[in-house]
Amino acid sequence: DAKTTQPPSMDCAEGRAANLPCNHSTISGNEYVYWYRQIHSQGPQYIIHGLKNNETNEMASLIITEDRKSSTLILPHATLRDTAVYYCIVRGREYGNKLVFGAGTILRVKS
Amino acid sequence: GAVVSQHPSRVICKSGTSVKIECRSLDFQATTMFWYRQFPKKSLMLMATSNEGSKATYEQGVEKDKFLINHASLTLSTLTVTSAHPEDSSFYICSARRAGRTSLWEQYFGPGTRLTVT
Numbered sequence: 001d002a003k004t005t006q007p008p009s010m011d012c013a014e015g016r017a018a019n020l021p022c023n024h025s026t027i028s029g030n031e032y033v034y035w036y037r038q039i040h041s042q043g044p045q046y047i048i049h050g051l052k053n054n055e056t057n058e059m060a061s062l063i064i065t066e067d068r069k070s071s072t073l074i075l076p077h078a079t080l081r082d083t084a085v086y087y088c089i090v091r092g093r094e095y096g097n098k099l100v101f102g103a104g105t106i107l108r109v110k111s
Numbered sequence: 112g113a114v115v116s117q118h119p120s121r122v123i124c125k126s127g128t129s130v131k132i133e134c135r136s137l138d139f140q141a142t143t144m145f146w147y148r149q150f151p152k153k154s155l156m157l158m159a160t161s162n163e164g165s166k167a168t169y170e171q172g173v174e175k176d177k178f179l180i181n182h183a184s185l186t187l188s189t190l191t192v193t194s195a196h197p198e199d200s201s202f203y204i205c206s207a208r209r210a211g212r213t214s215l216w217e218q219y220f221g222p223g224t225r226l227t228v229t
Contacts, residue, residue: 032215042223043221043223046216046219098160099145099215104154
């Protein structure tokens with residue numbers, strides 16, 4: 001399984017874009033990049049996933065570099081409710097695969 | 112849709128007793144459910160995978176006789192912590208994969224259960 005590296009913590013001003021990086025230099029061709037977040041004392045919440053194209057949904061955008069060795073999750077207008085731990089996970093989509101969480105990035109959105 | 116509930120949300124039990132945690136998929140059927148535990152300020156650790164109607168598969172280092180998992184129906188999985196000790200105090204989270212779906216992201220998490228063993 002490809003290993004991911006994320007900064008332990010980041011701060012972001014309310015209303016500004018939050019850009020959360022993730023390095024996954026050993027990613028293989030059939031592995032997707034998944035992002036989840038966990039607000040304090042809650043279960044994780046799915047945000048977005050992608051293979052090689054950039055993706056956008058109502059929550060966030062995912063930018064994957066052309067060589068797929070890194071990606072960035074973008075929250076376009078961060079709010080205080082976006083304060084959470086953000087997890088970048090790289091896994092193949094085969095049925096037997098399981099979500100395995102690393103340390104993640106603590107994002108603190110400040111007013 | 113895709114709501115997963117856990118019951119109870121918090122439980123306090125005495126050392127040596129057993130406690131059962133329920134995980135339910137409310138609006139979908141789940142052939143596979145997962146159980147995680149999370150210590151304070153730590154990441155989630157996958158404990159086991161349960162498939163409806165069959166025995167659970169435990170991750171390395173997880174005691175299957177201590178953490179009994181039952182997945183008797185397509186909407187319910189239970190985790191029983193037997194002979195609980197203070198070191199079992201943790202946040203237990205389940206997730207459920209929608210039946211017939213194979214995509215990893217189609218896995219929905221419950222809100223978690225805070226277990227405190229005194």
